[in-house]
Amino acid sequence: MAADGNSKFKRIGLQFAFWGVLIILFGTLMVNFVNIGQPNQLSAYDDDWDDLSAFRQDINDMGIKTKSLVSSPLLLEELEDPRNVTFVIAGVERDTISLPQFSGDSVVTFASEDGYSPGEVDAIVEFVIKGGTVIVFEDYGYANTIAEKFGVKFKRAQLFDTVYVHELDYNYIWTCMQLSPCGMNGTVIDTETIESHSRWNSSDALSGRHICAVWADLMALNGTTISKDEAGLCAQHHQDGVIEYNASYQMLLNNITSIDIDESSKHSAMITQGIRAVSSSEATIDINGDGEIQLSTNTKTPDLWGQFNLSIEVCASVTCSPFEAGGRVHFIADGSTLINAIYDYEGFNAGKYGPVTKEIPANDNRKWALDVIAEALMGLDPVTGMPLGEPSPTAMVIFDESRHVQSNVATDTYNMLYFVLVYFTGEGLAKLLLFIGLFVLFEGVLLKKKDPDPWRHVFSIIYYGFGDANRYSYYAKTNKIKQVFLSKVRNQNGLTREEFDSMPARELQAMIADPVLVKFVFENRDFTLEQTVAIVKRVKVWGRV
Amino acid sequence: MWTRKASFTFAGGISLILIGMMISNHQMMILGLSFVAFIVANSWISGHGDVEVQRTLSADNLYKGDDLYVELLVTNRSSRRTQTLEVYDNVPHEMKLRSGLNQMKMNLGPGESARIRYVLRCPLRGHFSIGPVSLRYRNTFNLSVEEMFVDHHSDMIVFPQLRDVEEAFIRSRTPKMYTGATTLxxxxxxxxxxxxxxxxxxxxxxxxxxxxxxxxxxxxxxxxxxxxVTDLYIILDSRDIARIGTVLKNPLEMGTVAAASLANFFLQRRDSVSLIIYDEKLSYLPPDTGDKQHFKILSSLAGVAPKGAMPLQAVTNSLAARFSRGSPIFIISSCEGDGTVPAAIRDLVGRGHEVTVLSPSSIDFERLVSRIPRMSYEVLKIERQNRMTSLAGFGSQVIDWMPDMDLSQALLQVRGY
Amino acid sequence: MAGEVSPQEEGNRTLHLRTLRKQWQIITLQVIATVALVWMYMEIVSTYVVGSIDHTILFRMLEAEIGSKLPVGDWLTGLDQEGVASYYVPIGVGLTIGGGMSLLAFQPPKRQQKIKLGFVIGLILILAGRFVMSYIWQLWDEGWTIPDDSALGTLEWPLLMILSMVILMFYLLPVIMGTRGIWGLSRKGVAWCIGFVLLFLAIHAILSFPVVKAQLGGYGDKLATLDVLVGAPTVGFLGMNLVTEQQFSLIMIACLIMIFQESAFGVIRQLEYAFRLPESCKRDPEYVKQVDNVLNGHLRHTVIFLTITTLSTMVALGFHSVLLEFVEGVTGSQWAAQVSESIELTLTYGLVISALLFLGLMAVLRFFVPWQRLWGLIETSLNRS
Structure with a gap:
């Protein structure tokens, strides 16, 4: 009983220790991968001043489905109709998890670069080639892996400009969606310097004119008037029963960087359409991040001065027109372009997103964002191919939440589970590994898992044979036969061994009384098998009365 | 423990889910999920083997070749159903199932019991034990299986068979000096x-x-x-060489039958019988009468196993002083591989004992399992006859016992060569 | 311990196959298996086959090719019906053929041989009988000539009929093999049926995989595909909507496969056990009672556990909403909102994670809820009452 008790304790102890160690190891693993941080920002699913809930709400109000992507952009490959999908990346706050995967040239690599793994970047590129629209809002984060594939690169250092909102501070910078920078008149934007969007204001639908303008032209042609509700995706341009498309955008940015054109890693299908917004020519970039601007070449890392790109558009088609097959990517050098405080400045100033210390000035961020959405998702007449004003039935906006920092372990772990699952079922190398794993699993089950054999009583008496087969040949030898025969003679005549040994030969011959046997006893020669058999027969019958 | 089926179902389920995800196929994913759900739901009820087991035997002691009736009562004293419970009574492989089955598949409700009845035949003498009772419980769909056993044993002794030798003794030329108790x-x-x-x-x-x-x-x-009473000594050769032949027919088996039958015969005549077994050591049961002695002798004979190579003379030398003077001695031995036999018998005869050598013909037993060349067999046989003749020459009665010969028949062949 | 041991008794009922096959538990299990088989077949047909690759399309194509009606009646092939209804009569035919094959399997070998021989000879007669007669007639009239058109024309009807029957049999293979397995106690039959169904599902899954489907071109478009994105749930129980119509259909297919498999194999397993018992045990009331117990248990578990499996799969697939509500309550709205709207959830990744989480919880429940004891207590109290 004591032994039983001990083994029970040992068993419990072992189990306890096993689970304990396993939890510690798993915890260590999680600490390495789970990335928790505060505060949450740039999420389309939170309604703080620095989140994107107002933008998402507007999209929903327009009758467009919004979705989040919490694992990996690898899933973009699974979308059936990318042409009617817009993928929004607002701030890449965390790096990808480094897992092995195939690079473009089928070499196994570990994603150690910024932001997204090669497989994910490929999925995004494929998505754009198939007609999808991507908007990348980024400043100091990890979006460069995507950007490089599209021939651009984020500087990731803060840009300071003279064109900033004086009522707020130098972090709030004005820019206009146009080729030349807009300037300041005192503390406000000089309206004289405001021009139009370089592509959207083109005259021809096939050369990239904005879809709302095309639609407005169509309605003007037909003399149609519509209400604001009927204005659909172009409601932001609705005025007096018609769509009055206005291609000028006075954008307010916050804590920005700049975007360079670097086509060294660009995908061959991508065409850089052009720079859509620039800073003033007096902007500076604090490259070393020390808070000071030192332009001298004597310093180790001299800061930069001049005009910098703030928005670049890259397309998978020559004209970037929504009427062509390829999609487009909008790069904006500010992750917070669409945060509630700026996007919904009226709501913010009214205290909708918390207490207000300084009011945010009016801006066109909302108009620009909705115009991007309109261009990407407006339904086209299947017969004429003309814009319908309403979103396509399969229109969808996907917000990338996979690179946003989560606030607690559970949520981040859940997202990571998603990531692992998507990785193993979406990435080429991982799929291969998974197949091998499943194969090994089945092989293991097949080889190792044995069911207990059915019970059956087997009656078995071991019929062992016991004997000394070696002696058989010995007993066939002449000398042995001779010895056995002589013993028989001795026993038959009741002689002791001594008496028999001392007996004269003639007496023995007389005693044997069989000439053949006498010859056998006294002649030392070899006998044939037949002769030996005959002798044994004679020995056997010898002495019988 | 999961069965192979469960392992395959689970592995298949997980694989289907993952492959379904890879190729975006809902059917595969749902099929996989259902497989996993099936395993999970069934894990709730896996059965148990918490049962009470009671075995009853028709006899604790029986003779070789007799039938043994066994009843195993399995009762579920717990408040749970056992689910599919397989009960298997471990029977020694030397025993043959004559009827019934030593196992049953059952599903006992709380408090319910089941009886397994079967009959065994015991073709070998010896000390045997039935048990433990093995239990294997599974859930209905054979997804989990657990094995355990109830350490419940039933011991029994299978004695050598008893042959009727009375008539042989009356008709034989054996001297009638030991004819039972006489009154002094x-x-x-x-x-x-x-x-x-x-x-x-x-x-x-x-x-x-x-x-x-x-x-x-x-x-x-x-x-x-x-x-x-007359004290009768039976000396049984249980040396390793006595195993020559098959497991059912060998000098030792025949020797045990002979020793048991002779002891039975003489004890019934109220003689005092002693049993001496020699193998690697000597075991001596002092002469005594009665049922108790009978039981002791049968028990000793049941446990005899061939081993060792003690010479007969060592036996006779060490026990000579204990032998009652002039008492008859039965030596049951093939006399094979022991050069001291003639000397030992000569000594015993010299001390006035009436010595009878009952010698199973080992070469003929060997012939049952081995292809002995004819000529070698004949020479071996002659050599054995020489040995028997020499023993008879020392004044003992010698019986050459052939494998197919009944004991009483063999006793009738007693001769002085 | 030695004591009085009575020999095995003999009761009125025995475990001989002839008796056991008529026992109500066995027949019930067989009926359950058959219903599951037919239901599963209907679900598969309605989800994947009807309007896409069903036999009526093939028959109509054939008729269009040959320019005349097929010799097999439309009522038999289901050509006179639309949709799933076109399978009602063929399924009946499949069940009859499977049943016939089972019946044949229980005949003595000689009779089996005779029936098979008769069948083959019948087919040969149907195929070549008229042709041979008309050709002989032609030879009689015209001397040694090759068969003319009218003689060859007699082959058309039997060949088309056999072709139609082969096509129909191919479509009905799972039903025929399944019925043969259930009623003919053939493991192979059941395994073939399940294998055929799984193979069909696997091939369909591969063919409907977007990359492969694109390669198939126009043929691929005809394949019925399942939605990639999961819609709003409409099917459930206890007032909860848990899964979509299509998901429910797929769950039913999966669970019906298991019901069919477990009941069919269960019957074979128990009968095999009874068959292998020695004669004395077959008559022993103790063995009879325990076989009854095992069969009752099997029946109970088939109903209870496979219902639980179906329900738990449904709950598992709808568990994400419960989980999200819970998380929303615990962690605030942001994460719950983004997960509830996540593309992963609609692409089923999320569904699967939460479903596996639910199944994990279910599995862990066994350590907290003494199901066996609970069930035992219910049973004891039921027995007492």
Missing amino acids: RTPGPGTEFYSLREYVPGDPFKNINWKAFARTGDLMINEKCRDA
Whole structure:
């Protein structure tokens, strides 16, 4: 009983220790991968001043489905109709998890670069080639892996400009969606310097004119008037029963960087359409991040001065027109372009997103964002191919939440589970590994898992044979036969061994009384098998009365 | 423990889910999920083996070749169903199932019981044990299986068979000097009346002669004549060489049958019988009478196993002093591989013992399992005959016992060569 | 311990196959298996086959090719019906053929041989009988000539009929093999049926995989595909909507496969056990009672556990909403909102994670809820009452 008790304790102890160690190891693993941080920002699913809930709400109000992507952009490959999908990346706050995967040239690599793994970047590129629209809002984060594939690169250092909102501070910078920078008149934007969007204001639908303008032209042609509700995706341009498309955008940015054109890693299908917004020519970039601007070449890392790109558009088609097959990517050098405080400045100033210390000035961020959405998702007449004003039935906006920092372990772990699952079922190398794993699993089950054999009583008496087969040949030898025969003679005549040994030969011959046997006893020669058999027969019958 | 089916179902389920995800196929994913759900739901009820087991045997002791009736009562004392419970009674492989089955698949409800009845035949003598009872419980769909056993054993002894040798002894040329108890005119424990004497404190009350007491007024005790018995010694050769032949037919098996039958015969005649077994060591059961001695002898014979190579002379030398003078001695041995046999027999005969050598013909037993060349067999046979002749020459009675010969038949062949 | 041991008794009922096959538990299990088989077949047909690759399309194509009606009646092939209804009569035919094959399997070998021989000879007669007669007639009239058109024309009807029957049999293979397995106690039959169904599902899954489907071109478009994105749930129980119609259909297919498999194999397993018992045990009331117990248990578990499996799969697939509500309550709205709207959830990744989480919880429940004891207590109290 004591032994039983001990083994029970040992068993419990072992189990306890096993689970304990396993939890510690798993915890260590999680600490390495789970990335928790505060505060949450740039999420389309939170309604703080620095989140994107107002933008998402507007999209929903327009009758467009919004979705989040919490694992990996690898899933973009699974979308059936990318042409009617817009993928929004607002701030890449965390790096990808480094897992092995195939690079473009089928070499196994570990994603150690910024932001997204090669497989994910490929999925995004494929998505754009198939007609999808991507908007990348980024400043100091990890979006460069995507950007490089599209021939651009984020500087990731803060840009300071003279064109900033004086009522707020130098972090709030004005820019206009146009080729030349807009300037300041005192503390406000000089309206004289405001021009139009370089592509959207083109005259021809096939050369990239904005879809709302095309639609407005169509309605003007037909003399149609519509209400604001009927204005659909172009409601932001609705005025007096018609769509009055206005291609000028006075954008307010916050804590920005700049975007360079670097086509060294660009995908061959991508065409850089052009720079859509620039800073003033007096902007500076604090490259070393020390808070000071030192332009001298004597310093180790001299800061930069001049005009910098703030928005670049890259397309998978020559004209970037929504009427062509390829999609487009909008790069904006500010992750917070669409945060509630700026996007919904009226709501913010009214205290909708918390207490207000300084009011945010009016801006066109909302108009620009909705115009991007309109261009990407407006339904086209299947017969004429003309814009319908309403979103396509399969229109969808996907917000990338996979690179946003989560606030607690559970949520981040859940997202990571998603990531692992998507990785193993979406990435080429991982799929291969998974197949091998499943194969090994089945092989293991097949080889190792044995069911207990059915019970059956087997009656078995071991019929062992016991004997000394070696002696058989010995007993066939002449000398042995001779010895056995002589013993028989001795026993038959009741002689002791001594008496028999001392007996004269003639007496023995007389005693044997069989000439053949006498010859056998006294002649030392070899006998044939037949002769030996005959002798044994004679020995056997010898002495019988 | 999961069965192979469960492992495959689970692995298949997980694989289907993952592959379904890879190729965006809902059917695969849902099929996989259902497989996993099936495993999970069934894991709730896996059955148990918490049962009470009671085995009853028709006899604890039986003779070789007899049938043994076994009943196993399995009761579920717990408040749970056992689910599919397989009960298997572990029977020694030397026993043959004559009828019934030593296992049953059952599903016992709380408090329910089931009886497994079967009959065994025991073709080999020996000490055997039935048990433990193995239990294997599964859930209905054979997804989990657990094995355990109830450490419940039933021991039994299978004695060598007894042959009737009475007629052989009457008809044989064996000297009739040991023909049972004879009455000596000396007081002692016995059956016949000897005399009356006065009561001495300590005398058992049952011996008081109440008529004499009524007549004389003094307590008188009936004294009995001592039943004098002949002491008979049976020496059984259990050396390793005695295993020659098959497991059912070999000198030792035949020897045990002979020893048991002779002991039975003489004990029934109220003689005192002693059993000496020699193998790697010597085991000596002093002469005694009665059922108890009978049981002791049969028990000893049941446990005999061939081993060792002790010479017969070592046996006779060490026990010679204990042998009652002139008492008959039965030596059951193939006399093979022991050069001291003639000397030992000569010594015993010289001491006045009536020695009978019952010798199973080992070469003929060997022939049952081995292809002995004809000529070698004949020479071996002649050599054996020489040995027998020499033993007879020393004054012992020698019986050459062939494998297919019944004991009584063999005893009739006693000869002095 | 030695004691009085009575020999095995003999009861009125025995475990001989002839008796056991008529026992109500066995027949019930067989009926359950058959219903599951037919239901599963109907679900598969309605989800994947009807209007896409069903036999009526093939028959109509054949008729269009040959320019005349097929010799097999439309009522038999289901051509006179639309949709799933076109399978009602063929399924009946499949069940009859499977049943016939089972019946044949229980005949003595000689009779089996005779019936098979008769069948083959019948087919040969149907195929070549008229042709041979008309050709002989032609030879009689015209001398040694090759068969003319009218003689060859007699082959058309039997060949088309056999072709139609082969096509129909191919479509009905799972039903025929399944019925043969259930009623003919053939493991192979059941395994073939399940294998055929799984193979069909696997091939369909591969063919409907977007990359492969694109390669198939126009043929691929005809394949019925399942939605990649999961819609709003409409099917459930206890007032909860848990899964979509299509998901429910797929769950039913999966669970019906298991019901069919477990009941069919269960019957074979128990009968095999009874068959292998020695004669004395077959008559022993103790063995009879325990076989009854095992069969009752099997029946109970088939109903209870496979219902639980179906329900738990449904709950598992709808568990994400419960989980999200819970998380929303615990962690605030942001994460719950983004997960509830996540593309992963609609692409089923999320569904699967939460479903596996639910199944994990279910599995862990066994350590907290003594199901066996609970069930035992219910049973004891039921027995007492």
